[in-house]
Amino acid sequence: MRRNIFIAVGLLAGLGAGWAGFPRAIYSRRPQPVDFSHKVHADKAGAKCEDCHGFREDGSFAGIPTLDKCASCHAAPMGSTATEKSFIDTYVTPGREPQWLSYARQPENVYFSHITHVKRAQLKCAQCHGDEGSADHLRPFEQDRVSGYSRDIWGAPGRPGMKMDDCVNCHRQSAAKGAAGTLSAQAGERGCLDCHK
Amino acid sequence: MTTRRDLFKFAGGSAMGLLLTPAPWRLITDTALWSENWPGIPRPARGEIRAKFTHCGLCAAGCAVRARCVGEQPVSLAGVEGGLCPFGVTGHHLPYHPERLRHGNRPEAAAAVARAIANSAPDRRVAVLDLQPGRTASWTCRRALAALKNGVYLAPEEPACAVNLAPAGTVLSLGAPLLDGWGSPDRVFRARSGFRLIQAEAVESRTAALADQWLAVQPGSESVLGRAVAGTVGLRQAAEATGLAEAQIAEVARSLRENGPALIVAPEMTSEVLAWNLALGAWGKTVLPRREAPLPREWSKAAPVTPLAAVEVGSLGALLIDESVPGAPLPWAAIQPKLAADAVVVAFSWSRAGYARHATHVLPAAVYPEALGDLPPALVAPSVGSAAEFRLTVPLVAAPDGMTDPAEFLSAVAGLDAKDALRQRAAAIHAAARGSLRTYADGKTSAVKDLKFDDFWKALNAGGSWMGEVENSGKSPHLAPAAPIPDAGDPWPLRLSTTQPGAPALVSPLMTKLWQESGLRLGPHRAALNPRAGFEEGARAVLETPYGRCEIQAALDGSVPPGVVLVAYTPEIADIRGADGCARLVRI
Amino acid sequence: MLPWNYGFHWNAGTLIFLGAFYTVLVVVATTVIRAAFHSRRELAAHHEESIRWHSDFHDLPAADRVCRHVLTGEFKHRECPHAFDCRECETHAKLIARHPLAPPAEPEEDILGMSFPLDRFYHRGHTWVHPEADGAVTIGLDDLGRRLLGNPDAVRFPALGAHIQANGTAFQVTKRDVQIDVLAPVDGAVVATGSAAGDWCLRVKPDASGEPAFRHLLRGSEIRPWLQREMERLQLALTAEGAAPTLADGGVPVADIAAGYPKADWDAVCGEMFLRP
Amino acid sequence: MNKRYGMSIDIDKCTGCGACMVACAVENNVPALPGANDRRGITWMRVYRVDNGEEYPDRRSAFVPMLCQQCGVETPCAHVCPQQAVDVDPATGIVGQMPERCLGCRYCMAACPYHARYFNWWDPQWPAGMEKTLNPDVAPRMRGVVEKCNFCHGRYHRAKERAAAAGEKDIRPGEYIPACVEACPAGAIRFGDLNDPSSEVAAARHEAGSFRLLEKLGTDPKIYYHSTRDWVRQIAFAPKPGGKENLHG
């Protein structure tokens, strides 16, 4: 009986460490430089995603906006929050770019074209990025300590899908839905270099 | 009480528990992912991708270049109207070459030059050696030298002519690398299908390999063939010197006359080569008079071009060598006797590999594509209508601090203000209201007279090219007397032949692929020899010429004729290579 | 490897290949798990002693596994298929039925200079069993066993009440740094312990009594040929382990053989003689 | 319709200048490492010098640009890769090598008759500062994996993205050409869709003097060579060691 207790205790300890402790330990967390509220901007300023996260002329995606974009509205405080004031003092006035931490920055070997997905396949931003656009706070940036990947890319359940498996599943589904010869059929599983570089 | 056994049980249980969690599997996957971006693998920068246009400044051909830039940083270069040579393709690497010079003591060099100028012995001269004459910077130097009392402007002397391959029916190339670095490749290859190429060369060069006919002449006898074709030397004498059959030479001469328009080209278009072309009736058809782009009137007071041979021995108190743009250098052995015992030599250079080795002061110069400048008119003209040109090498990246522009240095010494020289010259061109401007971004050509100066200048700075119109007066050029045929003596049993004489001293680190990671080119310090030369592969030897020595390693190659040693062009070789090409090998 | 992995294709090649792979994995895993499961069951049933004997018996040289009927000359060659447990041997039963063991022609207690009283049963691991009137049996080392172990350095008897199994370990004797597990001749519970140097070692209440319970033990006329064979084996073992074969000339073993052959590898000799390879 | 990209290389035009080799290295972030030699270096595009085996002055040379021949049938490398790091994209016919999937067993290199695959014997390295000139469309490879020509797949991505931005369904011919094709000063290399009968390459393959290397192996390479010289066309066949001193690479 006694020996079984030790085995059981060990088993529980192992399970606990693996399921509860490990996912916490594997990620390092860093806060974003500024507590930006997507919600406030969407509600008050009526901004849409593409107002700030737009495309360049050649079709490439511009990603996180630079300080110019922020400064075009926030050259002087628009509201009265302390966050905005400190943002202006720290970044806008001295002209210092905030070092945003990109949740969704794909690994170097991944080729991802925003315009193909947004313009051609008509995907909504939230499909991959989740409801970031309506969040009031920026969640901390979590990075896998071993692989160095962002949690969004190489994440846990409950996160928006950005792992290779998620890409593959979506492509497979849309390929299955689409008729042969259409764009959706092109989206199916093909060569590695279709999505890698 | 827990026993050791219990601890084992606990450990076993927890190991089993851990196996049922994601932890071990995740770690296995994570380490595999880590191997994708482990330390030491650089990440390319990301950002907006733009195209910028410029002209390649690595040789006088000045090919039009489209640079693909991430943000401001060029990441690849491509020709606008055709391919580029490998040097041009990798030009954007030069600023990062590990051997690049970054520091120099400019005040000290300036003081030394000032002292040499002040030392006003009447037979003492201050000279500038310009490897690529005809640029605005060259004009600035000439103006500065004219302002100095003892200034001499040294540059390779060439008759003012350009070559137009387009109408040519037959081309006789006397060892010129016509298909391999002779003018801009897009112009050469566009015309290539129109002419029959006869290459007379001892070595089967890249051009010889692709020529319609390759005449394997005796090394050094190319010019005899030229004379024979022009009729200044008898067939028998030519046959003896070249090792070809008399009938063969006669056949070449006949095909040049019958399948015209004909053209004779040589590595340097000297007066003599021009004379042969005149004799063939090529003047005005395939060989055209070349004019400078218009100059501001106030520049007319400029020092004349002096050939090195005309400089008295021991007369140079100061020599400034402009190596900031590559060009065919003069052998140091020919320069050195002209220097006074206490001469100050200042080299403006990218690296210590070239003249910097002999200089008392070395000042780092900006490399292509860091510096703004213009290019001398092209040797190979695109067509009859437009020969003279004005093109800028627009910088793609900013030069680091501490670089010295030779022209600016010299104008400071001479008390000349030449800051706006390029703009002044552009204004002069614009004022002449001739020719047309071509812009690469939109591929448009517009007449200069329709443009405002500001637009003209802006377009030039965005990689535009001005093409003047040729005025073919039909006047024959003034020709210098022909030099005697060099004759190799007994102590120099070999002829030295080099590959690619125009290669810049510093090339992109990636260029080593051509000789280290493949056998495509002869690597530096390698000497190709005929297998019968008595050397074995890899043997080390000293290459000697009347001008110096250099250590090399033998590479056997059946395509190299007996009696010839083929070496890769390097600054060391440039130093010891004489015009006569005499050499011998001494085994170590 | 799994259908949801990227690059997995449902085709014949995959099915055959992975099918074979998984089959192999399953077979190997089943084999190991089965072995583990069986061993757990055997351990729970306390069969380890019997397994140890079977395993040892398996490792004995073929010559040592010889059937008792070869000793008596009824067979020329026969290897015991039952690990010396004649109780389950049909051949033995048949042979016994056909030729009941004749008592020796003359009472022979002194064989080759050693005392082997005929009122006892002998086990091939050199113990004897003497049935007592109360149904218990006394177990002791036979004369050769005693001479081999001489005056033991230490003896470890099982606790009173412990159950011993035929061919399992009865008790442990240490002699000259060599530990010998003496084989138990019968199944039963220990009721008293004696001393290894003394007359008897254990008193055991056997699980069964009567002839069938002792059928696997040697008796009567079997003893002499067996003992002769044992003496040959001893002689060989001593030779092999570095002692001079002095027994060969028919000498009587001394009381403490170990002391007589200080150079012999006593571990090997005892292992050989007490059937503990 | 699926494309089948291919190349046609005119040996009679190649001057062996090496622009394609360096342009390829620039485009694909291939470093030049100090210890690399002609057997350990990485040149997805490698130009060999071949000759007719005669002695001077009868010696004639030619230059043969060698790259992955993009075999279309029983692609030797894709066939042998144990973990699907090599595949033939059905949409383009391009044989792709996925470095992040590769474990570096080098079996594919042993399988390739053209020696067009290269192993990263070292971690990549560039002179200080030069990593700024890396092409963002191609990921640098780590040590221990195999790589090879993929017809500048980064450029294919770029062309597709441009088409998507312009709202076009597909890329137009000429929108996508590999770096070597672009760089070749002699215009010796042509590139296009072999399935498109109007493309230059589709026409070039039927020209007289067109051939493929080791065609008899039956792997259907998509690189067509061309020469009007008989002795040059001999390079299509197996080496003949019994003959004259062999050609040097």
Add this chain to the structure above:
Amino acid sequence: MDKDFIARGVKRCSTGRFLLWIAPWAALLAFGLYSAGLCLVKGLNQTNMDNRFPFGLWIFLDLTVIALGAGAFFTGFLLYILKLDELKAVISSAVVIGLVCYSGAIAVLLVDVGQPLRAWFTFWYPNVHSMLTEVTFCLSCYLTVLAIEYLPIVLKNRKLRQVPSFLVFEFELHKLIYVLAGVGTFLSFFHQGSLGGLYGVLRGRPFAFREGLAVWPSTFFLFILSAAAVGPSFIVLTTHLVEKLSRRRLVRQQALELLGRISGLLLAVYVLAKTIDTLVWINRTSPESGFPAAQYYSWKPFGTWILFAEIVLFGLAPALVLLAPRLRARRAWLVSAAGLACFGVALNRFVMTVQTLAVPTLSFDQFVSYFPSWQEIGTFLAVVAYGVLVYSLSFRYLQLFPEERELKMAQAAEESSAELVGRY
């Protein structure tokens, strides 16, 4: 000191002497591990392999070692499936040799791949058409099987078996060992074959390319046959070596002769098959790919002599010796023939790996040569040292030759009777 661990009744040298024997091998192992460590930490630039010679010493020796280790599966097959009970005398030794060969080969393979951290991708994303996938799967499965087969041998150690659970588990596992032998035979069949297929499928290397049955080229079957043929020979060779080194008789001559006979028989079949295969290849397969077969042998030093040596000198000759009962009965002939057979297979593996890569395929390519670097040699020596150490430890502490004690007694009996004869 370690007496309690040494089986009862077998003689082993003193601990000191054993340590003396172990020491140089341990030093060699340490050196080899350092070499392998260099290759792992700094990368494969430490080797002399290159793009033209992507496989080198390691692959050649892996193939050889695995062929020689085939004794484990084949003996197991003969003993447990075909019930040739005489082979019980060598089965444990064969298992240890097999384990050493396979684990060593796999360890070297892990150093040989450029990205060992990703080696598991082969399992996760297998390309089922690749011979290397087959090799990887079968090798790792078979190594597991060998480890399980080795387990009872370890658990039988004198000290370990005193733990009742070990004893019982050993006993129960041993009862089921025939299942493992069967699985091992199946796996070995496929990986020996797929190692042959590894080169045989290389369409781009007409020197190695062979036609065959379904997905398997003829080399697949030739490798199985040759491995099965030399496996027993290698056991004869090692057993003889161990007997000489330990100065003990371990196995009856009959068992070795049986192994020799089986080896000879299979070798003869192999030589016949190889000859037919070579003829088909010369006359059909190779010319059809555009390569006249004669040209491969004009690259020196690989002349036709190598073909002759492989088939006749190291194939037919030992086969005939092993098949002749009178020659076989003599230890010297038996062992020499076994040695020749082993060498022949090594030569075959050398030809398949090294010559295949050395001969050029493109007309403008050159014949290339390659010599391993000290790091490669060191890594291989680590495997040799590891093998010797594992075998030495196993031989000392485990019972590899169950007949050893019996033979010792028999020898004693001979000696004593000789003495008796001498006395009278």
